Amino acid sequence: MAGAGTLREALRALLPPTKEELTLQLGETVERSVVRLLREAVELFCGGRGDECLQASEAILDYSWEKLNTGPWRDVHRDWRRVYAFGCLLKAVCLCEETGDAGAVAAALRVCDMGLLMGAAILGDILTKVAAVLQAHLPSGKRPAPGPAQEQPHEKRRNLRPQDSNLLRSLSWEVVGKFRHSPSEDIAGTEWQRGNVAHPSCIFLPKARHDHVRIPDVRSERTVPRLRCPSLQHFRKHFLVPGRPVILEGVADQWPCMKKWSLEYIQDVAGCRTVPVEVGSRYTDEEWSQTLMTVNEFISKYIRDEIPELKRDISIPDYCCLGDGDEEEITINAWFGPQGTVSPLHQDPQQNFLAQVTGRKYIRLYSPQESEALYPHDTHLLHNTSQVDVENPDLEKFPKFAEAPFLSCILCPGEILFIPVKYWHYVRALDLSFSVSFWWS
Amino acid sequence: MAEERRGSWFGFGFCGFGQALGSGRGRQVHSPEPLQTPGEDADVCRVSASWSYTAFVTRGGRLELSGSAGCAAGGCRDAWASEALLVVLRAGPGRGAGTELQAWAPGSALSGEPLWAHTVGPEAEGEDAPGGEPQAGALPLLPGARAYVSPRPPFYSPLAPELRARRLELGAEHALLLDEAGQVFSWGQGRHGQLGHGTLEAELEPRPLEALQGVPMAEVAAGGWHSVCVSETGDIYIWGWNESGQLALPSRSLAEVGKTAAGEASGPKEDGSDVRTAEGESGGLAPFIAIQPFPALLDLPPGTDAVKASCGSRHTAVVTRTGELYTWGWGKYGQLGHEDTSSLDRPRRVEYFVDKRLQDMYTSKQHGGHRPNPRW
Numbered sequence: 101m102a103g104a105g106t107l108r109e110a111l112r113a114l115l116p117p118t119k120e121e122l123t124l125q126l127g128e129t130v131e132r133s134v135v136r137l138l139r140e141a142v143e144l145f146c147g148g149r150g151d152e153c154l155q156a157s158e159a160i161l162d163y164s165w166e167k168l169n170t171g172p173w174r175d176v177h178r179d180w181r182r183v184y185a186f187g188c189l190l191k192a193v194c195l196c197e198e199t200g201d202a203g204a205v206a207a208a209l210r211v212c213d214m215g216l217l218m219g220a221a222i223l224g225d226i227l228t229k230v231a232a233v234l235q236a237h238l239p240s241g242k243r244p245a246p247g248p249a250q251e252q253p254h255e256k257r258r259n260l261r262p263q264d265s266n267l268l269r270s271l272s273w274e275v276v277g278k279f280r281h282s283p284s285e286d287i288a289g290t291e292w293q294r295g296n297v298a299h300p301s302c303i304f305l306p307k308a309r310h311d312h313v314r315i316p317d318v319r320s321e322r323t324v325p326r327l328r329c330p331s332l333q334h335f336r337k338h339f340l341v342p343g344r345p346v347i348l349e350g351v352a353d354q355w356p357c358m359k360k361w362s363l364e365y366i367q368d369v370a371g372c373r374t375v376p377v378e379v380g381s382r383y384t385d386e387e388w389s390q391t392l393m394t395v396n397e398f399i400s401k402y403i404r405d406e407i408p409e410l411k412r413d414i415s416i417p418d419y420c421c422l423g424d425g426d427e428e429e430i431t432i433n434a435w436f437g438p439q440g441t442v443s444p445l446h447q448d449p450q451q452n453f454l455a456q457v458t459g460r461k462y463i464r465l466y467s468p469q470e471s472e473a474l475y476p477h478d479t480h481l482l483h484n485t486s487q488v489d490v491e492n493p494d495l496e497k498f499p500k501f502a503e504a505p506f507l508s509c510i511l512c513p514g515e516i517l518f519i520p521v522k523y524w525h526y527v528r529a530l531d532l533s534f535s536v537s538f539w540w541s
Numbered sequence: 542m543a544e545e546r547r548g549s550w551f552g553f554g555f556c557g558f559g560q561a562l563g564s565g566r567g568r569q570v571h572s573p574e575p576l577q578t579p580g581e582d583a584d585v586c587r588v589s590a591s592w593s594y595t596a597f598v599t600r601g602g603r604l605e606l607s608g609s610a611g612c613a614a615g616g617c618r619d620a621w622a623s624e625a626l627l628v629v630l631r632a633g634p635g636r637g638a639g640t641e642l643q644a645w646a647p648g649s650a651l652s653g654e655p656l657w658a659h660t661v662g663p664e665a666e667g668e669d670a671p672g673g674e675p676q677a678g679a680l681p682l683l684p685g686a687r688a689y690v691s692p693r694p695p696f697y698s699p700l701a702p703e704l705r706a707r708r709l710e711l712g713a714e715h716a717l718l719l720d721e722a723g724q725v726f727s728w729g730q731g732r733h734g735q736l737g738h739g740t741l742e743a744e745l746e747p748r749p750l751e752a753l754q755g756v757p758m759a760e761v762a763a764g765g766w767h768s769v770c771v772s773e774t775g776d777i778y779i780w781g782w783n784e785s786g787q788l789a790l791p792s793r794s795l796a797e798v799g800k801t802a803a804g805e806a807s808g809p810k811e812d813g814s815d816v817r818t819a820e821g822e823s824g825g826l827a828p829f830i831a832i833q834p835f836p837a838l839l840d841l842p843p844g845t846d847a848v849k850a851s852c853g854s855r856h857t858a859v860v861t862r863t864g865e866l867y868t869w870g871w872g873k874y875g876q877l878g879h880e881d882t883s884s885l886d887r888p889r890r891v892e893y894f895v896d897k898r899l900q901d902m903y904t905s906k907q908h909g910g911h912r913p914n915p916r917w
Contacts, residue, residue, distance in 0.1 A: 131624040132648050133558065133593035133609040155568055159557050162873070163592065166765060166854055170713045171730065479742060 107200040110233045111193050114226060119146045124186055124222060129177045134163060138183070141190055154194045160187035168218055178220050185219025185227055188212060192230060202238060206372060209234040213374035231373070238372050315530060316462050316491075316508070324465065324509040324517065329354075335518075336422050340451070343520035345465050345507055348417070352455065352514040355415045363399060363406050366436075371396040402438060405532050414536050417453050417516060423540045431539040443527040445474060445486035450539040452519040456511045459533030463517060464490055465507045466524035473504035474524055490526040550576040550585060551893075554853070554876035558593040560608035571875030571882065573893045589680070591622040594647060604629060604651075612650035621680035622647070623692035626656070628680060640684060644696060659697060661685065682709035689716075704747060710763035712781075713854065717768050718747055723757025725750045725770050733766040734834030735781035741834065752836050753778060764852030764870075769859075770836075775846025777839040777859060783830050785855045786886025787870030789839055793829040795886050841867060841888055859888070864898030866891040 116122045122142050126135060141156035164187060167180040192208040192215070212231040219227065326347045327335075339346045374392050393401075420430055431450070439459075447468065454463075466474055474486040475498050488498045495502050510530065511517050519525050521541075552560075557568035576588075587598040594608030604617035610627070618640060619630040627645045643655040661684055681690045686706040688699045700706055700718075704726065708719040715729030715736055726747035727736040734741060737750050753770070756778075760771040767781030767788060779788045786792040841847065841859070845867075849860040856870030856877060867888040868877040875882055878891040 131593075132646075133624055136609065137557070137593075156557070158873075159555070159568070166713065169766070172732075479740070 105200075107196055107205070107233070107237050110237075111196060111230060114229050114233065115193070116223065119143070122146070122223075124179075124182055126179050126183070130179050130183060134160070134183065137163075138186065141187075145190055145194065150194045150197045153190060157187050157191040157194065160184075161191065181218065181220035182222050185215040185222045188215025188219060189222070189227060189230065192227075192234070196234070200237065205234050205237050209238065209372055210374050217374070217376065235372060314491075315510075318462075318508050318510055321508040322506070324463075324507045332419060332422060335419050339518060339520070340419075340422055343468075343523065345520060345523060346518045347509060347511065348419075348453075348516040348518065349514075351417055351516050363403065367396060367399060371399075403532070404438075414455060414457065416538060417455070419518075420453070420538060420540045423451065425541050429540070433537045433539070435533070435535045435537065437529060437533060439529055439531050439533070441529040441533065443525075445488060445490050445524050445526040447484050447522045447524045448519075448539065449484075449521065450541050451521050453538040453540075454511065454517045454519060455536045455538070456513050456515050456517075457534040457536060458513050459529060459531035460513075461511045461533055461535065462528045462530055463509055463511055464526040465519065466504055468522040468524065470504045470506075470524070473500035475501065486524065491528070550588065552576045552590075553878045555592070555874040556608075558609040560590070560593070560595045569875045569882070571878070572880040573878050573891065587619055589620050589622040591624050591647070593624060594622060596620040596622040596627065602632070606647070610647040610650070612652075614651040619680045621690065626690075626692045626696070627651075628690045630661070630680065630684070642683060642690065642697075644690070657696065679708070681711055682706055701747075708761055710761055712763040712768070713765040715763065715766075715768070716747075717761045717763045717770075719758055719761040719770070723759065723773065725753050725758050725761055727768065731834075733782035734832040735763075735766050735768050737768060737780040737834065737836050739835040741832075750836065759848070760850055762850040762852045762857075764857060765854035767852065767855075767857070769850040769852055769857055771847045771850050771859070775848065775862060777841065777847050777850065778836040779839050779857070780833045780836045782855075783833060783886070785871035785884045787852070787855050787857050788830065788833050788837065789857070789869050789887050790830040790833060790837065791828070792884075792886040793831065795884055796829065798884075839888070856884075860899050864894070866894050866899055 119142060122145075124138065137156060137160055141153055141160060144150075144153035144156055160183065164180050164184040168176055168184060170176070188211050192211040195204050195208040195211065198204075209231060212227050212234060215227045216231065221227075324345050324347050326349055328348075329350045330338075330346075330348070335346075335348075338344065371394065373395050375395055375398065377391055377393055377398055416427065416430060416432070420427075423430075445464075445466070475488055476483050477485055477487055488494070488501050493501050509517065551573040553570045553573045555568065556570055584599040584601065585597050586600050587596075589596045589598075591608075594606055594610040597605045597607075598617055598620050599605075602615055602617050604614045604620050606612050606622075606627070614629075616632045617629050618632065621628040624647070627647045629643045629645065629651070631641050631643055640661040642659045642661055644657050645651055645655050683689060686700060686704075687702060688697060689706075689709050689711075690697055691711060700709075704718060705721040706718050707721050710717045712729070712735055715727060715731070718726040720726065725737075726749050727738070728744040728747045729736065730743050731738070732741050732743075736742075736744055736748070737752065738744070738748060739752075756776075757773045758770045758778075759773045762769045764781070764787060767779065767783070769777060769779045771777055781788065783790050783792050784794060786795050841861070845865065846862040847859045848862050851858045853871070853876055856868060856872065858866060858868045860866055866878070867890050868879070869885045869888045870877070872879070872884040873882050877883075877885060877889070878893060879885075879889060
């Protein structure tokens, strides 16, 4: 295991070479007193006064955290998120300066993850690089594989590819759980994940662990049309412009071939990373809550089965180039959770390609024109969420819902569903499921 | 130990910018220390503290700043400090010119031109106390109660005269108003329940708190995302965000650090599930509260009547009729004054003041009192 010395060197190598470059260009929004404190913290750091730098970093973090919690997330000024990230950077590095023991490194990694989750990119996305170095200095988080395992005791840790790093940063881990007496709890910046949209995804707990999974008979329902690798023009003319859902088959076949996605891989590359987890039976229920935990904790607590290995890698569908934005503006999110996970009926403000990687999902789609029959919440926070439980609707309370037309499908691995902007969608995982969504405009 | 005369000010909490807290050593003061106030302590009639600096106003109209901003100026009736803006009420030039409201950048040392200025009409003068004493401590409410200032745009907001505002307090994203009849109003963002109307919805205009109608209030105070009011009979009502126990309700984050007052610290049970409850004192299970969207009555020890409440961004302080000080909420910077940096989700008396009688805190029309650091 690498000692504190090499860790310290590796971290220092990532930082800008001079004190003057270890700085942020900030606008008027950040008050002078904060700018002064930032400068002071850098002075302390460069002067080798680690303990005092830690104190100053804490003050920077606490102050900027309060700014992150003021107002809706989308209105939080980017400079405050950068200040927060900067505080995380200084704190993480200071934590490891003295000792390289696993406890300090794990704490520093957690700080980095908070900076990545809630901060904004600074100094050439330095937090990602620092996190990678810290990870390399932690013992592997693999849990013993069940059954015949091809464990190699001193297996070299696999490196995270840059594209996976982005994917993992956006990973949302859904969990089955129902806790007694757990009133709604929010963590700082609740709406930060998933491209700054308050995105509901709730969890359905089967009555017994080996309950028979209800597979809907989609033959009796109108199904989403399917197309095999349509041309860009065809897709645009017949689906994107008129806003019609479609399942694209064969697109994933063209993605690079790489056997990679398995629990072992995820644990190996991300086991010690901190991710947000949603817990509870319904976003709108009192028992819904969010919490933070490491990927290892999540997997050991909630995932029983291995995921079938995916044979294909994940790429941005070419069709996204039909949108207005740059490639950087496409929000990619990964969704990983056990069988039974439910996302209640809701709509998103962007176009969406939902690529199914492993496991199947039952999905129902309602046109935005049917919104009235879907009884959206009238609160501002939840106006993009329906009050109706799609597979168990209260028709006395929501009578119009029974007549609302819809399309449905069972989305299987390798298929990509196009969900037009504002199209209402409901999702239930029929198996342990891994999906990737691409939000674009 | 510095002298503590009658009418002394004390302070504790974050002082990372050299604000005049006691000895000024280090970045935090965990136990009350006498304040280094300008001139005679008894002379200070108003203290307004922001995160990085503090403003003192004396009876003689002298304003002094300490901390990240430092300066002195005369002719000031009242001051209100925030990181972005220092708002000052100054005697206008000439006879009958009324008072002038000025907003300055804190680092400007009040030299040059203010960022903006607004003449407060002479009719406001008539609202002074019968003794003719200037109403220091009313900011951000302006004399005449026709408008108030804010550190965020719009900086100057009118108030409907029908509101008959007696007192106004600003949180990070909400406002509280107490009228002449003791009715509390709130408006602004409500995502943390800080408006007290039972929802998480925002309110654009002052809306009365129906839950408190019929209970005349004597005081209101606003924290970053929570609200407090004190009734004329000494009861405390509190609502909003409880993430650090600032509502004196069981807080999950504190329990996870093992500090909840409501019994055993909770932790994962052997089968891996979390016990997310707190043992109530009667042995029943009490839920953790993150957000309290309507007023809750707070229990202080029997026989204690509150007379004044004041809030930091995530903590709360109350002075009782008998001169005691209770604090709770976020304590990381020693702002609770209990000689440590623990956060608390129940009220705890500040022992330092046990043999002293506190008269007031923070904003004062009377002599003396203490000042808990208002932000942290």
